[in-house]
Amino acid sequence: MYDFRKMTPEMRAEVVALRKAKGLPWHSPPHGKMGYSDRYLVSAACYEHQRYIGLNPERMSECEKGLLSVCEGLGCEVHAWCVLPNHYHLLLKSGAIKSLCHEIGKFHGRSSRQWNQEESRAGRKVWYRCFDREIRSERHFYASLNYVHHNPVHHGYAEKWMDWPWSSASLFLEQIGREEAERIWRTYPILDYGKKWDID
DSSP: OOHHHHSOHHHHHHHHHHHHHTTOOSSSOOOSOOSSOSEEEEEEEBGGGOOSGGGSHHHHHHHHHHHHHHHHHTTOEEEEEEEOSSEEEEEEEOSOHHHHHHHHHHHHHHHHHHHHHHTTOTTOOOBOOOEEEEOOSHHHHHHHHHHHHHHHHHTTSOSSGGGOSSBSHHHHHHHHOHHHHHHHHHHSOOTTTTTTTSOO
């Protein structure tokens, strides 16, 4: 999403023409079912990766609660989540991914208005659009799960998964046990998963 800004006008025109030809959204990530599964990694970042979510712990908790509420309202099964100061990830099962992304967009609008009002920053762009990536296999699922739980460590916010309060890591470890979690970590390594997306 940030590579587009670095392109020349000619390069941008070529990318947009290609997206038009393929029937994809011109300037945003494609949403929807590709035929692999009904499980998705849904992610979104604050605009320019600013730490708008992380202004204070209360806002972090409100964002986490709001996102999970949206998922619950549409009957999603959330397998893992992580909310960081400038982005979030949700690994979930949904039979209505387009509706979910629409509702998340509405959540982004509500939270933007609230946060901008709190900070006297009317009109400030807070969010970049969310995108969903369909999970393609069991290996992809478990690598994604590890990636979501490892994100606070990866970005230097915590030393261990369970140290980060705005994620499902502690619940996950409690449910399956440390031994099984370590087996999953070794069997499904994240390697360079997400390397170009959730940069600080």
